Amino acid sequence: MTDFSLLKQLCQVHAPSGNEVAMKDFLLEYVEAHQSQWKVQPEIIHGKAFQDCLILKFGTPRTAIYAHMDSIGFTVRYHDQLVPIGGPKAETGYQLVGEDKLGPIECELIENEGDLHYKFPRAIQRGTELVFKCDFRETEDYVQSCYMDNRLGVFNALKVAETLTDGLIVFSCWEEHGGGSVAYLARYMAEELGVMQALISDITWVTEGVVHGDGVAISMRDRSIPRRSFVNKIIEIAEDSGIPFQLEVEGAGGSDGKELQSAPYPFDWCFVGAPEDNVHSPDEIVHKADIASMIQLYSVLMEKL
Template sequence: MKLLHTLCQIAAPSGNEAPLSEFLLNYIQQNKERWKTQPTVLQGEEFQDCIILVFGRPRTAVFAHIDSIGFTVRYGKQLVRIGGPDAETGYQLVGEDAQGKIECTLVVSERDGALTYEYEREIERGTELTFRCDFRETDTTVQSCYLDNRLGVWNALRLCETLQDGVIVFSCWEEHGGGSVAYLAKYIYETYGVRQALISDITWVTEGVRPGKGVVISLRDSLIPRRSYVERIRRLAQEAGIPHQLEVEGSGGSDAKELQHGSQPWDWCFIGAPEDNVHSPDEIVDKRDIESMLALYQVLLQKL
C-alpha cells in the first residue's frame, strides 16, 4: 500500500491535476521497464494534464480520473466547494499560497451552512485547499482522504504491470463536471478503433453493497450502460470465480457520462471497490474488495 499512500498525499483538486500528472509520468518512466509490455506514452499540451498509455493492440480502455474534491478560497475567509466534499467543522485542510504552506481548519456555519476557515492570516484568494492526509492501514482496511479516486489510479497502475493489450487513461476534472474524457475518447476511438471502456473508480457502501463482499459491477447509476456489454462482464467475472457485487443506483456518475453523451459508440461499465465515509477525510475500503477489483480488471483486459 506504499504506492497508494503516496498517491493519497499528492494534492490534485479538479483543475490543478498537474502535480499528480507529473508524479505519474515519473512513476511510469521509472517502472515501465519491468512491465510485461512497453506502452506508448501520450501526454502534452494537446491532452492538457491527462495521460494515455497504449499497450499492444488494444480492444478496451480503462479510465481512471486523477482529480479530487476540495475547496477554493474566495474572498476574506470564504470557501467554495470543488466538487462535492463532505464538510464538518474541525476538518483539517492543507494548501499553499505565495506566503507559504497552509494548514487550517474548516468551519461550517450552524446558521446557514456557509463554509469558512480558521487560520492565523488571510489566505490568498484562489488558493486550493484539500483534506490533510491521515493514511491508516490495518490488516483488513485502508482509510484516508481521496481513496476516490487514488485507489482507481492505483488499480490502473498495477494493471499496467501485466497488461498486454489495452489503453489506460488518466483523466481530469471528473469531480467537478468533467470535460477531458470527451476529447480523450474521440482521440482513442479515431486513432485505435477502441470503443469499449471500463471505469476504474470508487463507489459507495449502501444497504445493497457491503464492504468485504467483492468488487462492484454497476448495472446503472444516473446513467444506464448497454445491458449486453454489462452481461458479458458479469459472465467473465462468474467464470473467473472473482467475488463481486451488483449495484443499482438512481444517482451518481463518473467519466462514463462523457462516453455516453459523446458522438462515438462507446460501451462502458463502472467497476470499482465500495467505500464508506464518502468524500470525507476518512474514506475507508476493505482490502478484499481492492484485491478483487484488480483481479477482475486483469481478467477483463485479457478476455473482453
Template sequence: MNLLKQLCQIHAPSGNESGMKDFILDYVDQKKDKWVCQPEVFHGPELQDCVVLKFGSPKTAAFAHMDSIGFTVRYQNQLVAIGGPEVHSGYKLVGQDSLGPIECELEVNKDHQLFYKFGRAIDRGTDLVFKCEFEETDTEITSGYLDNRLGVFNLLKLAETLQNGVLVFSCWEEHGGGSVPMLVKFIYDKWQISQGLISDITWVTDGVYPGEGVVISMRDRNIPRKSYINRIIEIANSSDIPYQLEVEASGSSDGRELQISPYPFDWCFIGAPEENVHSPQEKVNKHDVICMIDLYKVLMENL
C-alpha cells in the same frame, strides 16, 4: 500499499491535476522496464494534464480520474466547494499559496456557508484539500481521497502485466467532468476503441457491502448498454473472482461522458465500495481492492 499512500497524499483537486500527472509520468518512467509490455506514453498540451498509456494492440480502455474534491479560497475567509465534499467544522485543510504552506481548519456556519480559520489571509483562488491521514490495518484502509486515488492505483497495478489495452488518466471528474470528450476522440481516432471500464470508487449501501468483493455497477444515474454489462458479468462469473452487482438511481462518473459522446462507446463502472464518501476518512476493505485489480486484469484480457 505504499504506492496508494503516496497517491492519496498528492495535491490534485479538480482543475489542478498537474502534480498527479507528473507523479504518474515519473512512476511509469521508473517502472516500465519491469512490466510485461512497454507502453507508448501520450501526454502534452494536446491532452492538457491527462495521460494515456497504450499497450500492444488494444481493444478496451480503462479510465481513472486523477482529481479529487476540495475547496477554493474566495474573498476574506470564504471557501467555495470543489465537487461535493462532506463538510464539518474542524476538518483540517492543506494547500499552498504565495506565502508558503497552509494547514488550516474548516468552519461551517448555521447557514452551511464555508470558511477557513487560519492565522493570515490566504491568496484568493488557492485550492485546499483535506489533510491526508492514511491508516492501514490488516483488513482496511482509511484515508482521504481513496476516491479516486484507488482507481489510479488500480490502473498502475494493471500496467505491470497488461499486454493489450489503453489506460486513461482523466481530469475534472469530481466537478462535472470535461476531459473525457477530448480523450475519447483521441483514443477512438487512433485505435478505434469502442469499449471502456471506469476504474473508480462506489459506495457501501443497503445492497453493497464491504469485504464481499468488487462492485460491477449495472446502472447509476446513467444506464449503460445491457448487452455490454452482460458480457462483463459472464466473464466475471467464469473467473471466480468475488463481485457484487450494484443498481442505483444516483451518482455519476466519467462513464456518463462516454455515453453522451458522439462515438459508439460502451462503458461499465467497476470499483471497490467505500464508506464515508468524500470525507477525510474514506474507508475501503483490502479484499475488495484485491478483487478490483484481479477483475480488471481478466476483463482487459477477455473483453
C-alpha cells in the same frame, strides 16, 4: 499481500479538479521508473492536445481503463470564505492543506449552516485550493484516507499495468467537478486508436445492497444506464473467473462513463470499482479484499474483452 505504500503516496498528491498537473507529473515519473519491470512497456501519450491528462497505450488495445486523477476540495474566495470543489463533506474541525505564494498552509475548516470558512492566522490568497490533510491508516482488513476516490482507481490501473499486454489506461481530469476532459480523450480513443469500449476504474459507495468485503462492485446502472449487453458480458466473465464481485444498481451518482455515453461514438462502458464508506470525507474507508478483487477482475477483463 498487497503493498499499499504507492496508494498512500497517491493520496497525498495535491490534485483537486482543475489542477491535476502534480498528479500527472507523479504518474509520469512513476511510469518511467517502473515500466521496465512491466510485461509490456507502454507508449506514453500526453501534451498540449491532452492538457493535464495522460494515456498509456499497451500493445494493440481493445479496451480502455478510465481513472480520474482529480479530487474534491475547496477554493479560497474572499476574506475567509471557501467554495467547494465537487461535493466534499464539510464539517467544522476538518484539517485542510495547501500552499499560496506566502507559503504552506494547514488550517481548520469551519462550517456554519452551509457557509464554509477557514481558520488560519493570516489571509490566504484568493483562488488558492485547499484539500483534506491526508491521514493514511491501514489495519489488517481496511485502508482509510481522504481521496480513496479516486486515488484507489489510479492505484488499480497502475497495478493492472504491470501485466497488461493490450489496452489503454486513460488518466482523466475534472471528474469530480462536472467533467470536461473525456470528450477529447474519447475522440482520440475512437478516431486515432479505434477503441470503443471502456471500464471505469473509480470508487463506489457502501449501501444496503453493496457491502464491505464481498468483492468489487459491477455497476449495472447509476444516474446513467450503460448498454446491457456489454454489462452482461462483463458479468459473465466475472462469474467464470471465480473472483468475488457484487452487482450494484443505483439511481444517482455518475462517472467518466456518463461523458463517454454522451460522446458521438458508439462506446460501451461499465463502472467496476470497490465500495467505500464515509464518502467524500477525510475518512474514506475500503476493505482490502475488495481492492484485491478489483485488481484481479480488471486484469481478467482486459484480457477477455
